[in-house]
Amino acid sequence: MISEMDSMSENKVWTLVEPPEGIKPIGCKWVFKKKTDMDGNVQTYKGRLVAKGFRQIHGVDYDETFSPVAMFKSIRILLAVATFHDYEIWQMDVKTAFLNGKIEEDVYMTQPEGFVTPENARKVCKLQRSIYGLKQASRSWNLRFNEAIQEFGFIRNEDEPCVYKKFSGSIVSFLILYVDDILIIRNDIPTLQSIKTWLSSCFSMKDLEEASYILGVKIYRDRSRRLLGLSQSTYIDKVLKRFSMGESKRGFLPMRHGISLSKEMCPSTPQERE
Template sequence: MFKSIRILLAIAAFHDYEIWQMDVKTAFLNGKLEEDVYMTQPEGFVTLENAGKVCKLQRSIYGLKQASRSWNLRFKDAIKEFGFIRNEDEHCVYKKFSGSIVSFLILYVDDILIIGNDIPTLQSIKTWLSSCFSMKDLGEAAYILGVKIYRDRSRRLLGLS
């Protein structure tokens, strides 16, 4: 995973592509469950008449074994609608090419790197993602996986530390 990020960041530095970052708020809550999952009622929610009942989950929640997978499937389906293709070797990397316009998305849990060479296209990707999920726009990428990104665009250099 980190190797793929480093390769795409090197490509972005070489071609002077934009590197932007977004954060998905409560990402796992976006996942749709494909099976029936029940849980005991949360503390403070139980009433005397419903004491023996359980809750059937409609969506994924944090702590479920299925949460990460269901979120990734939901993201894959959503981004596919926008024309992105998932990389078969690295399932967290998505690409879209339209003529000379190049766009990449890298998803790591709830962090998304958006890399590309056309600002209006990248803006439309951010707008579209925000219409699908609750997002926070972090602007130009500064950190990924706890690694600081240093960039000197005039020399087409990018450093990680």
């Protein structure tokens, strides 16, 4: 919680002001979660301050909310391209990504529980930047990131707005954004490092080096054979455990009659369905 409040202060997320007349500030709450690694082991115990955005009013303290994310098929395509050409695939994570987004509306929030001082007890937080839970938070962050990465010379893909490209002579770069997860694909290590340095100068970043785990998917790579594999075994184990099937036998269900019995299994007329 202290780390989260330090991030709020560092990003100048709000200023304390006297509550304006007629304004009812939205609430906030602490949300606690465990972040796990690729094997499902607990890596971090995280406390996050979240605004109660469901109390916001459209047209008053928020307007547009849409924010794109990279399609998983786009990630797979670019991973295949990188594998074929033996490009570098590196990964970065944006710490407290939503706190970087700027908001244009006047949004007031109550002070977070446990961090109210007696001298400021009557004041409220006037938000300067987006915060998790706000209706416009994801959109604000996406706009801020798009602005920053285009300053570095990247061009946004017209059909996939979370995929960026940059060409400089024989040097090829791709960048994929999924909320706060970033994949950087490049055929030149020194210039790849320059991208990471630029991003770190704009945002608080965590360098995860070579990509091994993205969106719950393990990445296995054999560069000598130019092969790359994706596995969701950890997610599958999680689903099985959720439905008390963790001890089930592992294997494949044979599909022996899928084509020959299609008519019998999928009747087309009302009489057949009866």
